[in-house]
Amino acid sequence: QVTLRESGPALVKPTQTLTLTCTFSGFSLSSSAMCVSWVRQPPGKALEWLALIDSGDNKYYNTSLKTRLSISKDTSKNQVVLTMTNMDPVDTATFYCARFVHFRELDYWGQGALVTVSS
Amino acid sequence: QSVLTQPPSVSAAPGQKVTISCSGSSSNIGNNYVSWYQQLPGTAPKLLIYENNKRPPGIPDRFSGSKSGTSATLGITGLQTGDEADYYCGTWDSSLSAWVFGGGTKVTVL
Numbered sequence: 496q497v498t499l500r501e502s503g504p505a506l507v508k509p510t511q512t513l514t515l516t517c518t519f520s521g522f523s524l525s526s527s528a529m530c531v532s533w534v535r536q537p538p539g540k541a542l543e544w545l546a547l548i549d550s551g552d553n554k555y556y557n558t559s560l561k562t563r564l565s566i567s568k569d570t571s572k573n574q575v576v577l578t579m580t581n582m583d584p585v586d587t588a589t590f591y592c593a594r595f596v597h598f599r600e601l602d603y604w605g606q607g608a609l610v611t612v613s614s
Numbered sequence: 615q616s617v618l619t620q621p622p623s624v625s626a627a628p629g630q631k632v633t634i635s636c637s638g639s640s641s642n643i644g645n646n647y648v649s650w651y652q653q654l655p656g657t658a659p660k661l662l663i664y665e666n667n668k669r670p671p672g673i674p675d676r677f678s679g680s681k682s683g684t685s686a687t688l689g690i691t692g693l694q695t696g697d698e699a700d701y702y703c704g705t706w707d708s709s710l711s712a713w714v715f716g717g718g719t720k721v722t723v724l
Contacts, residue, residue, distance in 0.1 A: 532713065534659075541616065542651075542659065542702050544713040555711055591658055595713075598706050600649035600664040607658050 497521035499531075499592050499605035506611050507582050513610060517575040517592030521603075524550050524570050530595035531575040533566065535588040536607075543588075547595050548575055582612045617642060618703055618716035625722040626693050634688040634719045636703035642714055646706040648686040650679055653700045653718075662701070663688060695723050 503515035515533070522529055532547035546556045546566040556564050565578045575592060589609045593601040619637040626632045636648065650663040661670055663679035666686065678689045686705075690697055703716040 534715075541718040542653075542704075542715045544704075544715055547713065555713075557712060558710055593659075599647045600661055601651070601659075601704070601713075602661045602664065602670065604658045604660065 497594060497603040499594065499603060501590055501592050501605045501608035503590075503608055503610065505609060506613065508614050509583055509612060511582050513577075513579040513582050513586075515577045515579075515590055515592075515608060515610070517577070517605060519573050519575070519592070519594065522594060524548075524568055524573070524575070526550055528597050530598070531568070532593050532595040532601060533575075533577045534591045534593060534601070535586075536591070537585075537588045545579075545590075546577060584612045586610070587612050616717040617707060617710070617714040618705070620701075620703060620716035620719045622717070623720040623722065625724055627724045628693055628695065630693050631689065631691045632693060632721060633690075634701055634703075634721070636686040636688070636716050638684050638686075638705065638714075640684060641709035642684075642705045642707040643681065643686055644684040645708060648679065648681050648703055648705045650677075650686075650688045651702045651704065653702065655699070659702065690721070693721075693723055697721055698723050 499519040530549040533545040548566045589607040591607045593604040624632045647665045651659040652662045653659045666681040667679040
């Protein structure tokens with residue numbers, strides 16, 4: 496059974512760095528077909544893809560946010576970490592992590608973590 | 615401004631059919647698989663269609679997907695009140711080396 500769970504702060508201040516952890520089970524990031532991706536969704540708005548990391552430690556980022564994002568993995572702990580720097584109130588969103596298979600579809604999603612940016 | 619273009623909303627009566635279009639380009643839909651996601655209110659997105667037209671286990675055959683050229687379509691037949699949700703298309707964009715979503719379509723059952 497594949498599960499993913501996001502964890503991190505619910506509230507961050509403007510200019511701070513957000514660090515979110517995705518802890519997953521039921522698959523391994525050492526498998527060549529597997530990747531983990533992050534997606535965010537501001538309240539009432541559309542999904543926005545952020546980043547992904549694959550089994551070979553290759554990393555891909557949303558071109559608009561690339562300078563602010565960093566993704567990493569700890570295969571032994573089944574965790575993927577996303578950092579986003581210089582947070583602003585417009586970055587308030589629910590952040591999801593999802594399993595990404597063969598660069599084709601996001602087949603399992605976490606429940607999401609709401610992050611509010613406010614002073 | 616999303617790379618993939620979807621209509622903001624579609625609606626139909628219970629039992630009727632709706633289709634949702636997703637328009638892209640040769641760098642995304644034209645050369646990569648399309649998937650569709652259903653997001654019920656207050657919940658995480660769920661994979662509905664993958665590899666253009668395949669359904670994961672548990673997804674009823676009322677939901678169908680197709681692709682032609684640089685566009686894809688999601689169809690929902692026998693519309694039910696429980697189908698009221700936001701629907702998103704997604705695909706890999708080879709030029710951007712990034713995943714892209716459509717702007718989402720809200721389905722309303724009248």
